[in-house]
Structures are given as C-alpha cells and as structure tokens.
Amino acid sequence: xxxxxxxxxxxxxxxxxxxxxxxxxxxxxxxxxxxxxxxxxxxxxxxxxxxxxxxxxxxxxxxxxxxxxxxxxxxxxxxxxxxxxxxxxxxxxxxxxxxxxxxxxxxxxxxxxxxxxxxxxxxxxxx
Amino acid sequence: xxxxxxxxxxxxxxxxxxxxxxxxxxxxxxxxxxxxxxxxxxxxxxxxxxxxxxxxxxxxxxxxxxxxxxxxxxxxxxxxxxxxxxxxxxxxxxxxxxxxxxxxxxxxxxxxxxxxxxxxxxxxxxx
Amino acid sequence: xxxxxxxxxxxxxxxxxxxxxxxxxxxxxxxxxxxxxxxxxxxxxxxxxxxxxxxxxxxxxxxxxxxxxxxxxxxxxxxxxxxxxxxxxxxxxxxxxxxxxxxxxxxxxxxxxxxxxxxxxxxxxxx
Numbered sequence: 001x002x003x004x005x006x007x008x009x010x011x012x013x014x015x016x017x018x019x020x021x022x023x024x025x026x027x028x029x030x031x032x033x034x035x036x037x038x039x040x041x042x043x044x045x046x047x048x049x050x051x052x053x054x055x056x057x058x059x060x061x062x063x064x065x066x067x068x069x070x071x072x073x074x075x076x077x078x079x080x081x082x083x084x085x086x087x088x089x090x091x092x093x094x095x096x097x098x099x100x101x102x103x104x105x106x107x108x109x110x111x112x113x114x115x116x117x118x119x120x121x122x123x124x125x126x127x
Numbered sequence: 128x129x130x131x132x133x134x135x136x137x138x139x140x141x142x143x144x145x146x147x148x149x150x151x152x153x154x155x156x157x158x159x160x161x162x163x164x165x166x167x168x169x170x171x172x173x174x175x176x177x178x179x180x181x182x183x184x185x186x187x188x189x190x191x192x193x194x195x196x197x198x199x200x201x202x203x204x205x206x207x208x209x210x211x212x213x214x215x216x217x218x219x220x221x222x223x224x225x226x227x228x229x230x231x232x233x234x235x236x237x238x239x240x241x242x243x244x245x246x247x248x249x250x251x252x253x254x
Numbered sequence: 255x256x257x258x259x260x261x262x263x264x265x266x267x268x269x270x271x272x273x274x275x276x277x278x279x280x281x282x283x284x285x286x287x288x289x290x291x292x293x294x295x296x297x298x299x300x301x302x303x304x305x306x307x308x309x310x311x312x313x314x315x316x317x318x319x320x321x322x323x324x325x326x327x328x329x330x331x332x333x334x335x336x337x338x339x340x341x342x343x344x345x346x347x348x349x350x351x352x353x354x355x356x357x358x359x360x361x362x363x364x365x366x367x368x369x370x371x372x373x374x375x376x377x378x379x380x381x
Contacts, residue, residue: 002249004225016219016226021199023249029200032230072275073283092270098258099270103286103372106362108233118230122256129376131352143346143353148326156327159357235360245357
C-alpha cells in the first residue's frame with residue numbers, strides 16, 4: 001500500500017511531487033529538499049543552508065510521527081566540494097548518535113542553493 | 128527474500144544489471160532507465176525523452192502487476208538544468224495525483240541522453 | 255524499528271555516518287563507499303578501485319549475514335564517463351547472475367577517487 005503526503009507547492013502551483021510517500025506503513029520516503037523559503041535561498045552559506053534543509057526534513061518527519069533519529073538513509077547533493085567540511089559539521093549537530101547511512105556527492109541543482117537532501121525513515125509503528 | 132527480473136541486454140550482450148529487483152515481495156526497485164531504443168536516443172528533446180523513459184518504467188511496472196501510481200519514490204538525473212521546466216511538464220502528465228516523492232539533480236550520464244530515471248514502487252499484494 | 259551499525263571513522267574521528275542501517279530487520283542500507291584505505295585511494299585505475307569498493311561492501315554485508323547476492327539496488331557515481339566500460343567489466347565479475355537493479359551516473363566526489371557505490375540489501379531472515 002502506498003500513501004502520499006502533502007503535494008509540493010511552488011510559486012503557488014502544485015507540483016507533481018509529494019513531500020513524502022509511505023510504503024506499506026513502514027518506510028517513509030522524503031522527497032529531495034532544498035533550503036528555499038518564499039522563493040529565495042534560506043541563507044547564503046552552506047552552514048545556514050544545511051541547518052535549514054535538515055529543519056525542513058525534521059518538520060516533515062514530525063508530521064508523520066517520526067524524528068530525525070528514525071532516518072536510515074540520506075542522500076546529499078552538494079554543489080561545491082569545498083563546502084563539505086562545513087556541511088559535515090552542521091549535519092553532525094543533528095545526527096549525534098546512530099546516524100543514518102549516507103551518500104554525499106557533488107551535483108548541480110535546479111534551485112539556486114548549495115545543498116539538496118533526501119531521506120528514508122522507518123515509521124514508528126512499523127514491525 | 129530477493130527476486131530479480133529481466134537481465135538488461137545492451138548491444139546484444141547481457142549486462143550485470145536487472146531491470147528490476149523485488150525485496151520480500153513488497154518493494155520493487157526499478158533500475159535507472161534511459162530513453163534509448165535500438166541503440167539510439169528515443170527522441171532529441173527533453174519532452175520526448177521524458178515521455179519515453181516514463182513509458183519504459185510503466186512497462187516494467189505493468190509486468191509486475193504495478194502501475195505508475197504505485198511508485199513511492201523517483202530519482203531523476205537531468206544533464207541540463209535548462210531542461211527542467213519542460214521535463215517537469217511532461218512528468219506531470221503522468222503523475223497527476225498522489226505523485227511520488229522525488230529528487231531531481233543535474234548529472235552527466237553514460238548514455239547520450241538528457242534524462243535518467245529510477246523508481247521504487249510498492250507491489251500490489253504487499254501488506 | 256531502526257538499527258545502525260558501525261559509525262564511520264575518518265582520520266581517527268567518528269563521522270556522523272553509520273556504515274549501514276537496518277529498517278525493521280528486513281532492509282539493509284549501506285552508506286556510499288569509496289575505495290579509500292588508510293587515507294589514500296586504494297589503487298589508481300577504475301578496475302582496481304571498483305574491485306576495492308565492492309570488497310568493502312561485501313565485508314559490510316558479511317557482518318550482517320548477507321552476501322552480494324542479497325543486494326536489490328545499487329547506485330554508482332563515477333567521476334569520468336570514459337571509465338564506464340572498465341567499471342562495468344569489473345562490476346560484472348561480482349554480479350554474474352541475479353544482478354541488482356542499478357543506476358550509474360557521473361558526479362564529482364568528495365574523496366579523491368573515481369567511484370562511489372551504495373547498496374540496499376535484503377536481510378537473510380526477512381519474510
């Protein structure tokens with residue numbers, strides 16, 4: 001069984017994306033999030049943007065009864081490899097113990113930001 | 128339990144890739160698809176290529192009793208950020224409601240095409 | 255239920271990454287692995303690096319009672335499209351039959367290597 005949650009709205013128009021989708025009530029797939037707010041990057045530097053994107057993901061998880069500690073896997077795309085150390089420090093502040101498995105690569109992004117992050121979490125009442 | 132489906136054939140030779148693999152009879156992982164047909168790109172523009180790659184994924188899903196509406200997550204790699212608006216319009220024609228969670232980034236690809244797309248779907252008889 | 259395994263250590267410091275994380279005792283998410291050993295690339299050419307990174311993933315799987323044949327999905331990032339044929343040959347030596355679904359794209363990486371690879375496997379005692 002699939003359940004979707006919260007269509008993404010951009011510039012007032014619904015996009016063909018759900019913020020998150022649930023598989024069989026056990027796994028929550030969170031769409032790639034970018035630190036945009038009201039059509040603008042949420043901060044200029046990678047530290048601010050990393051905290052912002054993780055806050056967005058935390059908010060999505062909370063709406064489904066999860067927290068960051070339920071994430072099993074993240075994928076992170078950075079636009080500039082030189083941002084990695086500052087990104088990693090900001091990220092570490094949110095994932096102190098039992099961190100998710102993670103892949104981090106360099107890609108250009110659609111939005112004018114320095115980071116995109118997606119996540120897979122385990123829903124709390126799953127077996 | 129893992130089950131694989133349909134080895135990928137390229138230029139007449141089996142590749143070390145399955146078109147799709149099933150985990151425990153519940154999740155179907157569809158390999159990254161590119162809009163190639165008979166060794167050539169299936170169309171030149173992003174609109175044609177997007178419809179072509181989604182048709183390929185639909186066909187794979189149908190063979191496993193699924194449809195596009197069972198997809199919970201897609202990852203899309205575009206080679207050119209300027210193709211995003213046309214890609215998004217073509218994609219939206221196939222995912223009108225309950226769209227999957229989605230991540231879209233810019234990467235170069237192996238095949239001479241403008242898009243690669245992978246998908247995770249929930250199998251119909253899963254709990 | 256989420257279970258994490260083996261925090262990643264780099265340059266002697268624990269990183270905010272687990273080598274692998276398990277969802278509900280059924281799926282094992284293996285973090286993106288790069289062929290680094292003692293702070294240096296494990297070989298210079300793509301063939302050596304591909305064998306090295308697959309060996310790393312095999313070792314992680316073995317610690318969880320799995321083997322390469324339990325992998326349902328891999329994602330591979332190469333830094334140079336010209337490396338694809340040699341990568342594919344080396345990869346094929348490890349995935350002869352029932353190969354995982356796979357996506358392979360071109361990205362720059364954080365570590366000074368030519369390949370990063372992540373995997374999703376089905377745990378052996380899952381339903």
